[in-house]
Amino acid sequence: MxxxxxxxxxxxxxxxxxxxxxxxxxxxxxxxxxxxxxxxxxxxxxxxxxxxxxxxxxxxxxxxxxxxxxxxxxxxxxxxxxxxxxxxxxxxxxxxxxxxxxxxxxxxxxxxxxxxxxxxxxxxxxxxxxxxxxxxxxxxxxxxxxxxxxxxxxxxxxxxxxxxxxxxxxxxxxxxxGGYAALLAKGDKLNAISLMEKAAERVDLIKDETAKNAALNTLAQTATIIEPKLSSALADKAISRMWPTRMRGYARYDLALRILAGKQIDGKPVSVAATDAIVAQSAGALKKDDLEQALLWALAINPEDSEARKKAVDNAADLALSEGKLEWMPVLATSLADNSDQEDLIEKLVKQRIEVGRGLDAAKLADYLPESALRAELDFTLATVFAKNDLKKMADASYASGNAVLADLSGPERGVAVVAAAESAINLERLDDALALVQELRAAKDGGNTIANLAKSLADADRLKDAETLLPFLQGGNDRDKAVAGIARVKAREGDIAAAKSALETIANSRDRGRVQSELARTLAKKGETDDAKSVALSIQDTEFRIEALLRLASVANDNKGNGDFDALVGEAVKVAAGEDKKDSRDKGYLKIVEALTDARKTDAAKQLVDRIADEKIKARAASMIGKRAALDGFGSEALTYLASFAGAADDETLKADVLVAAAANPAMLKFASVQSSTLKDHMLRVRTARAIAEASFRSLDVRNLGWGKGSPADYMAMQQQAPKLEAAAEAIPAAAFSDGRLTLARQKGRMSLPETYTYSDISVGAGTVRGNVPLPQPGHAAVTLANLSPYSDKFMEDLAAGNTGLSFAAEAQGIPYPRIIVIQSGVYTLGSLASELNAGDGFPLVTRENDVVTLRAPVLVAEGATLILSGQEAATYRLSATAGSFISVAGTLYVQDTTVTSWDEATGTPRYSDKEKRHVFRPYIIGWSNSRLMIGGSVLDSLGYAAPKSFGLAFSAGPKSVAQQITGARAPTGIVVDNFFHNFEYGFYSYEADDVSLVGNEYRDNVLYAIDPHDRSHRLLIALNTTYDTKAKHGIIVSREVNFSWIVGNVSHTNAGSGFMIDRNSVDNFVYANVAFDNKQDGLTLFESSCNLAVGNRFFDNKRAGIKIRNSWDVGVHENILENNAQDAIHGYISNLRASPANALRDFEFDPYLPLTTFAASGNRIHGNGGGIKVDGTSGFSLSGNDYLNQVGRLIDGDGRAMEGHMLRFNERESVLITSTVCRPKRPEAYSCRFRDAGFFNGDGQSAIFAENALTDTCTNVSNSVQYENFNGTGGRS
Structure with missing residues (x-):
């Protein structure tokens, strides 16, 4: 039985x-x-x-x-x-x-x-x-x-x-x-999901493909028990691994029938209902914009009825694309059983995502395709798209993928793919790769056009011989004309006039002829053959290139001071433009002429021509050119007024930005340009404009001709690690020229000496550096776990002052004691991909994606070796939910590229804004731990961070301690942060024991405590070309507590509540160069308890306190700065008894010790219109040389040095003077090294003579009648 x-x-x-x-x-x-x-x-x-x-x-x-x-x-x-x-x-x-x-x-x-x-x-x-x-x-x-x-x-x-x-x-x-997971699904969903994940891992061990598909189908069907919906991460992942296409389509069919089990159409179960009836259900749902139901019914159509199923799915796909319902992409990409139909659908999806600039979506969808000509074409297309967006690593990966597919293709399929491969190679400047395909291109459809493009590209790359070898393969027509013209232009540019003329005889296309003739005319003009040049220009048939040629000749004439020739040639160009029948072409011709006139400073003639332009937008562009010239000449306000009078300028902020950048090239207009740029509404345009203004300012302040620097910060480690030189015997003080009994003045020779080989890390680094390093996503392991199981969460489980912890907010939102966190253990993931990668669990989705917005609703940990990407190639905006307690913690690599990252209050539907009163309210943040690398470029980062340890907004920090103690040779966190907008952070940047971080070209506005605040033993930081303003509580840029060997170069810092720049708490060997600070409520530059620092070539003006303030710091160089119109002194050097100062009541003097000792050297500074000149209080000595005093309001020399004023000024222009304490010379502090001094930066400035080798005191504050004693023990110190 x-x-x-x-x-x-x-x-x-x-x-x-x-x-x-x-x-x-x-x-x-x-x-x-x-x-x-x-x-x-x-x-x-x-x-x-x-x-x-x-x-x-x-x-x-x-x-x-x-x-x-x-x-x-x-x-x-x-x-x-x-x-x-x-x-x-x-x-x-x-x-x-x-x-x-x-x-x-x-x-x-x-x-x-x-x-x-x-x-x-x-x-x-x-x-x-x-x-x-x-x-x-x-x-x-x-x-x-x-x-x-x-x-x-x-x-x-x-x-x-x-x-x-x-x-x-x-x-x-x-x-x-799977069976066990199904059993647990109702009562213990999280464990059910965990079992399914284990099952998915075991699938990899199955060798037989049929058995593997059966197992995956089982998991997909089981997923409907755990997540009874069409878009299930569990089902999507299982079905995506099935192969071939037919298996996927049938799995979707099975899944749809299971979801629809129990439903009937015309009294029949869905599985046996008529196709037309199911199609009608799908169409009805579409009319109601119910995409989920429309797609569900479409997938319930039997795959054997492929046409009906394809049409219904296509209609659903159109709705998904139009409404940005991207969560349905994995379903759509695996919805059809017919391979050709599925390829067509995927191609449509990929091309739409490329069109809207979401290449990462496109790449993910392309992965669903088999290795076919279409897959190769799409890979090559993506390579080109990524390359055009500076995404080099992505481009290289897509290009390699395309070539891997191409290698296995043959016949007609290969012919189609070869053209795509060659075009991609040309766009990626892999010209040798393209050359290798020429023989196949000859036989391929459209291959001739590709060969012509290759010839032109080779010529542009100065590979004329290679370009010419391709001409025999082009028998005539436009393809040959394009190639010959490209070669001929280069030859004309190089002066081979005969070859250019010979080429013209073979070119029939008027535009290609015009390109060559224009270049030929300019070359003839430069050779002085003016008549021949003009004859060539006037013979050009194409209007655009005839105008171009005439204006090129006019430019040469203007350079040669031939005003009459210039006017005549421009007049000819005007006639040509006026004779153009097409309005658009005519206006564009006038625009080029306006540009030539403004370059030649013929503004009145340019304005007259602007009135002839009909198109309002083109007219505004012309007005912008005139405005740029006016702004450069110092008439910035008038330039903006003129520009605003044109209707076409109202909705094009780039025109205003162009005027402001031009204005910044005039130092007198810098403040105007910088303040006005802050009114631009487009965030990234404003960032680019602020950087361009900072660069213009830097060029004018680069007094030592150091330029853009070279290398990365890490390249300078060897210089830092050189053993300090043994301290030489103190120099003898030169013979005294004058003494008042308290101070002694002596003449000396020498001033600042900056070695010719000195430079800094490359400040030209931009967002392109970040883009070029972003990789394509790669599979790995991402999962959900409880926060208490991750040591990286320990720091955020500590009690805060408010009585909660950093994880309390996530726990409250999720309703559990230890919240779930997302852990990316390995691989490369985008944040948006986690929406489909992770399982919903208890119904509280941790990552959601809707239209162009990805929302994170839980903490994320990126483990060492793993990578997370937030990219504009995936989403326009990433919202980090403040309501759900989200944040991003990184031990691996994080890329943020060309997108917006913002906190998000789900109750108000806005970013969570902060100020001095709201500092302790939780907001999401980003932190990079030991071994991490944060790469952030071209992005807007808004309203992140709050007043809790390591949670300030963007932080680079060693640790956590529990992890660092277990890691042998842990690396300091590092990264590149370039060309971003940081708005309303607690700290725009914070670091703790970070190394080799580049902060370049960023804009920081409305940040709460600080804009930039590297802290605690962070080394070799490059802080360059940033603009920091409107910081609410304190300073724009501050480095504090042993932040050493760093460069602060070319930044603009204004209207901050504290100082523009500050060096604080024993931070040494920092180079502050070519920066600007104005309208800050405190100083331009403040140096507190930080010795061995150089301030060179800076411009500090209109600040509410001093230009430069130096407290309790020695071996400070202040050279060739412009210090103008500061409310107090241009330079104030002093000592202070911090223990007696109320402002330092909370200071831990064991943790932050100091010595009340100040010395400095100041040379070549322009001191103009300040409340005072140079003031000293309790300094042990200082030297002055070649400082320029103009229109000072108060005394030129004040404080302890007031009696020296006349003598100092008498020697100022001819030789250096050294002023030292008469009563007591201090001993140079022990355990002190200064790399700048070791490298010879202070040679001859006299500061070493201030110290006495056999002195009995470090500071002289205990020696009665000394200036040091009087100031230290007098009023209780100045702060």
């Missing part, structure tokens, strides 16, 4: 097929999968085979030990089959499995009897795997009942997992894990 199925009691039509060989392996797996996952019997099994047949028992005494064991196993299986209680059944199965284990041990001992017994059992359908599977089923049956004892339930779960691990085949393990 047939026994009941022991796989699942309730599955009356499930039968376990016997193990009859590998041919039935996939059938056995499918049967087990279906029985485990779908016990209700909706999914029929292919056959119903008896598991075991009842036989009369043979007395064990008559059998050998192996036969006895076999008999016992069979008997226990039959008892289990007959048991009505799951617990009893499990006991019998346990006994059977014990017997099986005994038999196997005898087989291992080479028992023939045991081998025969196993064979007999197998022929009856009994083997170890079937017994384990039956045991799993029995345990699951028990777990369906209510088990009050949690320990018992836990024990059962542990035992199930042990049994699953005991299965010998990954196919069976996948099926068992």
């Amino acid at each position: 047939m026994t009941r199925d022991i796989i699942h009691l309730s599955s009356s039509n499930c039968r376990w097929p016997p193990k009859t060989g590998s041919a039935l392996l996939s059938l056995r797996v499918a049967a087990l999968s279906i029985c485990l996952v779908f016990p209700i019997g909706h999914w029929p099994v292919a056959s119903s085979v008896a598991f075991a047949q009842q036989a009369p028992a043979t007395p064990s005494s008559a059998l050998g030990k192996a036969d006895a064991a076999m008999s016992d196993i069979t008997a226990n299986v039959l008892k289990a089959d007959g048991a009505t209680d799951a617990r009893q059944r499990l006991a019998f199965l346990d006994a059977a499995r014990a017997g099986m284990t005994q038999l196997k041990s005898w087989v291992a001992a080479d028992s023939a009897e045991a081998k025969a017994a196993l064979s007999k059992l197998a022929s009856a359908g009994i083997d170890a795997d079937s017994l384990v599977s039956a045991s799993i089923s029995a345990l699951q049956e028990q777990m369906k009942g209510r088990i009050a004892d949690p320990e018992q339930r836990t024990g059962m779960r542990v035992r199930i997992m042990e049994l699953i691990e005991a299965l010998s085949l990954p196919e069976l393990q996948v099926a068992a894990l």
Whole structure:
């Protein structure tokens, strides 16, 4: 008789097929999968085979030990089959499995009897795997009942997992894990998801492709139990791994039918309903804009009716694209069973994503394609798109992928792909790759145009010989004209007039002829052959190039001071433009002429020509050219007024930006340009404009001709690590020229000496550097775990002043004590991809994607070796939910590129804004830990960070301690942050023991405490060409507490609540060069307790305190700065008793020690219109040389040095003067090194003579009657 199925009691039509060989392996797996996952019997099994047949028992005494064991196993299986209680059944199965284990041990001992017994059992359908599977089923049956004892339930779960691990085949393990997940789905969704993830990992171990597809289909169908919806991350991942296309399409069909189970159309189940009726359901949902239902019904159409299914899915795809419903892309890319139909759909999706600038979406969709000509074409197209957006690494990866596909293609498919490959190679400037394809291009459709493009590109790259070798392959027509013209232009530019003229005889196309003739005319003019040049120009048929040629000749004439010739040639150009019939071409001609006139400073003539332009936008562009000239001449306000009078300028801020950049080239207009640029509304345009203004300012202040620098910060490590030189004996003070009893003045020779080889890291680095390094996503492992399981969360579990922790907000939002966090363990992921990669869990989605916005609603950890990307090639905006307590913690690599990252308050639907009163309110943040690399470029970062440790907004920090202690040779966090807008951060930038970070070209506005604040032993930082303004509480740029060996170059810092720049708390060997600070409420530059620093070539003006303030700092160089119109002194050097100062009441003097000792050297400074000149209070000495004093309001020399004023001025222009304390010279502090001094930067400035080698005191503050004593012990110190 047939026994009941022991796989699942309730599955009356499930039968376990016997193990009859590998041919039935996939059938056995499918049967087990279906029985485990779908016990209700909706999914029929292919056959119903008896598991075991009842036989009369043979007395064990008559059998050998192996036969006895076999008999016992069979008997226990039959008892289990007959048991009505799951617990009893499990006991019998346990006994059977014990017997099986005994038999196997005898087989291992080479028992023939045991081998025969196993064979007999197998022929009856009994083997170890079937017994384990039956045991799993029995345990699951028990777990369906209510088990009050949690320990018992836990024990059962542990035992199930042990049994699953005991299965010998990954196919069976996948099926068992899926069945167990289905059982847990309702009551324990998170564990069910975890089981599904384990099952997905086991799929990789399955070798047979049919079995692998069966297992994946099982997981996809099981996913509908856990997440009963069409867009399920579990199902999407499983189906995407199935192959070929047909399998995916049918899996989607199965999944749709399961979701629609129970629904009927015209009284029939959906599975047997008429196609037209299902199509009507889909169309009706589309009319209601119900995309999910429309697509669900479309997928319920039988794949055999491919045309109807294709049309319905296409209609749904159109709605998804028009509404930006990108979460449906994985479903659409695996929706059709016909390969050609699916390729067409994917191609449409890819091209739409490329058109809207979302190349990462396109690349992900292309991965669904087989290796075909279409896949190669799309890869090459993506390579070109990425290259045009400076995404070099992405371009290289796509190009390599395309070539890998191309290598396996042949016939017509290869011909199509070869053209795409060559065009991509040209766009990526891989011209040798393109050359290698020329022979195939000759036979390919459209190959001639590609060869012409290649010839032109080779010529432009000065590879004329290579370009000319291609001409025989171009027999005539436009392709040949294009190639010949490209070569001829280069030859004309290089002065080969004969070759250019000869080429013209073969070019028929008027535009290509015009290009060559224009270049030829300019070359002739430069050679002085003016008549021939003019003759060539006037012979050009194409209007655009005739105007171009005439204006080129006019430019040469203007350079040669030929005003008459200039006017005549421009007049000819005006006639040509006026004679153009097409209005657009005529206006563009006038525009070029206006540009030529403004370059020649003929503004009145240019204005007259502007009035002839009809198109308002082109007219505004012309007005902008005139405005740029006026602004450069110092008439910035008038230039903007003139520009604003044109209607076309109202909606084009780039025109105003152009005027402001031009104005900045005039130092007198810098403040105007910088303040006005802050009114630009377009964030990235404003960032680019602010950087361009900073660059213009830098060029005017680069007094040492150091230029843009070179290399990366890490390249300068060797200079930092050189052993300090032994301190030489203190110099003798030159003979005194004057003394008032307190200070002594002496003449000396020498001034600042900056070695010619000195430079800094490359300040020209831009967002392109970040773009060029962003990789394409690569598969890895990303999952959800509890925060308390990650050591990187330890810091944020500490109690804060407000009584909560950094993770309290996520825990509250998720409703659990330890919130779930996302961990990217390996691979390269985009944040948006996690929306489809991660599973919804308890219904609280951790990442969502809607239209062009990705929202993060949980903390994310990027583990070491893993990479996370936030890119404009995926989304316009990334919202970090403040409501859900999200933040990004990085131990690996983070890229933020050409996008917007903002905090998001889900209640108000706005970023969470902060100020001095709201500083302790949680806001999301980004932190990079040890070994991390943060690469952020071309982006807007808004309203991040709050007043909690490491949570300031954007932080680079060593640690966390619990992790760092376990890492051998942990690297300091590093990265590049360039060309971004940082708005309303707690700190725009913060670091703790970070190295080699480049902060270049960023704009910082409305930040709460600081704009830029590197801290605590951060080294070799490049802070350059940034603009920081309107900081609410303190300074624009500050480096504090042993931030050493860094460069602060070319920045603009204004209207901050504190100083523009500050060097603080023993930060040494920093080079402050060519910066600007104005309208700050404190100083232009403040140096507090920080020795061995250089301030050179800066411009500090209109600040509310001093230009430069130096406190308790020695070996300070102040050279060639412009210090103008500051409310107090141009330079104020002094000592202060910080312990007696209320402003330092909270300072930890053990942690932040100081010495009340100040010395400085000031030379070549322009001191103009300040409240005072140079003031000293308690300084041990200072030297002055060649400073220029103009229109000073107060005294030129004040404080302790007032009596020296006349003598200093008498020697100022002719030689240096050194002023030292008469009563006490201090000893140079011990354990002090200064790399600048070691490198000779202070040679001859006299500061070393201020110190006495045998002095008994470090500071002289304890020596009565000394200036140091009087100031230190007088008023309690100045702050």
